[in-house]
Amino acid sequence: MKLLVCIKQILDPEIPVRDFSIDREKLEADSANANQVTNIFCENALETALQLRDSVGESSITVICFGRESAEDSLRKALAMKADEACLVMNDLNHTPDSATTAHVLASAIESLGSFDLIFTGRESGDWGNGQTGAYLAEELKVPYLPFVDDIKQTDKGFEVRRQTESGWERYGIPASSVVTITNSDHNLPRIPKTRDIMMSHRKTITRVSFEDLKIRKDELNPQSDSVRPVKLFVPEKESACEFIEGENLNAKIDQLADKIMEIRSTL
């Protein structure tokens, strides 16, 4: 079985608010203050694929990223987690294209790599939070699509997957070659690679693919061709002065807390 996982590298989303600032020219976050990391949902996706491989055996996992040179680190980490192959579609543009364009580029690259039994993406990325690339990718490839998946089993007909909903979950049967987006759950926390595997990952080759290889014309990928683009980006000002409840002793403090809660409740 051949599995493919789409991986995106992003600015570390867990940096504290005080270290976050904006590049007003480029309308994106300043990259100087934070590390580049693999998007967490992509790691959940890889973990889900690894577990599927463990359960069926005889499978290979390819990870693919459309990104800059720095994205090699994310691909190496995926190899250290025991993905089999890695492919970097090099973005040498001056901007980061929107989800629709990204999916178009990824779809061309995936087609050039061959066919896959299941394609994984994360549910959304921690920078722009679009949550659209997986859907666009399925449309580009003209294959079935199921988002918010957190569990996958192989069946005779394809796969049986669990999808999280607002109020619980659903199980679906999906055919082979579908695109699924993966969300976090208590059983797909990404594994920590072993030191030995990290060292081994540096010996593996990462296949590099250029726009020319995919016969995509770069002049079709300018910011003007994006269907969605930022026109403003700012840090919202939002701090309220918290009243810290003080008191002679704990009992007095909890009394005040109860008062405040009842006060709000009485307005309902």
Added chain:
Amino acid sequence: MSETSGNGSDILCVLSSNEWDRSAEGLVGAGRLLSDKTGGKLIAVTLGEWQDSALKQLGARCHQVRVGQTQVSVSGGIESMLDYLVKLAEEIQPASILFGNGTVEEEISPRLAFRLGGSSIGDAQALTISNNRIQVTRSVYGGKATAVMELQKSPAVVWIRSRAFPPAGPLPQSGSFETTVIQETSPESIELLQHHEDASEGVSLEEATMIVSGGRGLGGPEPFEDLKALAATIGAEMAASRAACDAGWVPHSWQVGQTGKKVTPELYLAVAMSGSSQHMMGITDARNIAAVNTDPDAPIFKHCRFGIVEDYRNVIGPLTEKLKSRKK
């Protein structure tokens, strides 16, 4: 005169939950906001089974209601819904198609945009029209920044935080109704096998007016039982941070935040959670936030109206007792 380029000036609001609740009101309110600007018609599109009384509310507020009758559930018949919406959009040529916030809406929007040659984005907190284009205000970078995104291609397919939009009043004249039976696309490429609802009493988290929420600092599933007792005393619903859900302590349907529920209670009591920007994205529209946390520098306090720096273990039990006696 149309203010948007490309397609026409009409606005479609697609309602896939079958109730006239605050969410539906906000969605129609957002639609009116846009149709007032474009000068086009506001057309409500319903999926699923709707009561006459709810349809009447829609009819009073929209120029037209297109009732889509279907035998299958929306989530079990995604391809059928998509085919239906594509046909409808091709007929009406709307400037924009709006959805509310839900996992099905999030799934459909980009696929519909792709099939119509439009553009899409989600989680809109505000909508405007500028340069003949629909602009969407939304939180990005895990809530650390706010962006205004411009949708270049028409139709602009957008799912919105419906409760963040003010409801619209009735129009002078009631809208017309048209019913279509949604044809089932066969075969559906995916097959719904089983549907499970997590146990919940009370109302949905999104509609809740009081919420008690727990984080990683609780250290395990057991303390959530104490939080539940507290919540029960004041009639609150339960929620959690992603860390608590990922640990398997509580179901994922409790998660609030960037990738969880967006809630709008009068009181959100955050217990033993740090207040990460991603979590705060789910509670920007809460009226009052309060916290119990041992760390006075925890970011959550920057968003609170009041809070108490204390170990939750010393607070929750006595607080529950006091609230019980006050209710008497």
